Amino acid sequence: MSNKNSGKVILYLMRHGQTILNKAERTQGWCDGILTNEGIEVAINAGLGLSDIKFKAAYSSDLGRAVKTARIVIKENKASSNLQLKELEGLREVYFGKYEGELERVMFSDILKFLNVTSFKEAEKKYDFQKEYCNSCAILDETKEAECYDMVIKRIMKSIEDICIENSDDNGGNVLVVAHGGAIRLIIDYLDKSFNVRSMDNSSTSKIIYENGSFKVESVNDNSYSEKGKAMKRAIGN
Numbered sequence: 107m108s109n110k111n112s113g114k115v116i117l118y119l120m121r122h123g124q125t126i127l128n129k130a131e132r133t134q135g136w137c138d139g140i141l142t143n144e145g146i147e148v149a150i151n152a153g154l155g156l157s158d159i160k161f162k163a164a165y166s167s168d169l170g171r172a173v174k175t176a177r178i179v180i181k182e183n184k185a186s187s188n189l190q191l192k193e194l195e196g197l198r199e200v201y202f203g204k205y206e207g208e209l210e211r212v213m214f215s216d217i218l219k220f221l222n223v224t225s226f227k228e229a230e231k232k233y234d235f236q237k238e239y240c241n242s243c244a245i246l247d248e249t250k251e252a253e254c255y256d257m258v259i260k261r262i263m264k265s266i267e268d269i270c271i272e273n274s275d276d277n278g279g280n281v282l283v284v285a286h287g288g289a290i291r292l293i294i295d296y297l298d299k300s301f302n303v304r305s306m307d308n309s310s311t312s313k314i315i316y317e318n319g320s321f322k323v324e325s326v327n328d329n330s331y332s333e334k335g336k337a338m339k340r341a342i343g344n
Contacts, residue, residue, distance in 0.1 A: 113278020115270045115316040118156065119293070120284045122167075122175040123149035124308040131210045135202040135288070138170045145308060149175045152309040153182030154338050155331030160185040162279035165269055167197035167286060175309065176284035182335075189282075196265030199286035202243050203252025217242040226304075236295040259296055262289050270316035278317075298323040 123146060127139030141149065156179060166176035173193055180189050205213040214226075220242045223229045229238070237255040244254040253261075266283075273281050287306035294303050294312060301323060306312075309332050313324040 112274040112318070113276075115273045115278050116280045117266070117270070117314040117316065118159070118161075118280060118282050119290055119312045119314060120152065120175065120179070120282065121287050121290055121306050121308055121310055122169075122171040122284055123178070125171050127207070128308065133202050133205045133208050133210050133213050134171075135199045135206055136169065137206040141171060141174055145175075146178065148309045148332050149178040150182060151332040151335030151339065152311070153179035154335030155333070156282075156311075157182050157184045157335075159183070159280055161189055161282045162186075162276070163192070163269075163273055164189050164282040164284075165192045165194055165197065165265075166284040167199070167289075168193040168195050169198055169286075172197070172284045172286065176282065179282060179284065194265050196261050196268075197283065197285045197289065198261075200240055200243075200258050200288045200292070201251065201253045203247030204249050205243060205247070205252070213243070216246055220246055236292055240292075255292075258289075259292055262293060263296060266293060266314075270321075274316060294323055294326055297321045301326050303327065 123141045124144055125134065125139030125141055127134040129142055161183065164176060164180055166172040176191050180191060183189065217239055218224065218229060221229055221233060221238060223232060229235045240253065240255040240258055244252045269281060269283065273279060290306050290312055291303045294301050303326055306327055307329055310327045310329050311331055312326045312328065315322045315324055
């Protein structure tokens, strides 16, 4: 999986900025809402907070909200030169089929009913919930378009592994990856269940180390970069 000259890769895995569908609490998988003003502002803050990190490469999902967030972060970055964004279909959010654009509460109510539980807490006790919410959606979706867990995790992890191998073989370094809340939760759950991730804030960063063919989750749902960016703006009077 890796050669003797391969280097350590540090993935800065960021969730996209808030969109209008996030704000309206609607399900957003492959359907795509535009970033709200607040979403743009927090993405700029996160970009400023990360501006002194030298990235050797940058990737995003090919969905607009992730692309725009990644471009904002790249624009604010002072430490990297000639950073070209690579958009990957494999980094897309889970595809929710008929639930795309539906109110989140409707989808989750259907899932809880299907799993025969009354709350998320109960669902997490009885099931591997990160896995079963995908599988439930796929079963409940009469259009047969929604992705089951195995489809999603295979797609996403292939992209993450390809990114890591490509950059590890090129001596390693810091790599920016802008993706989606559900996808990032699934990645972290797949690599290390001890984090038990329930939510992922817009423009938050999770850090994953890849070395000698192995992954280690270092931090999850970290908002310190956007807080640092906000403080930097205040310091210069913006």
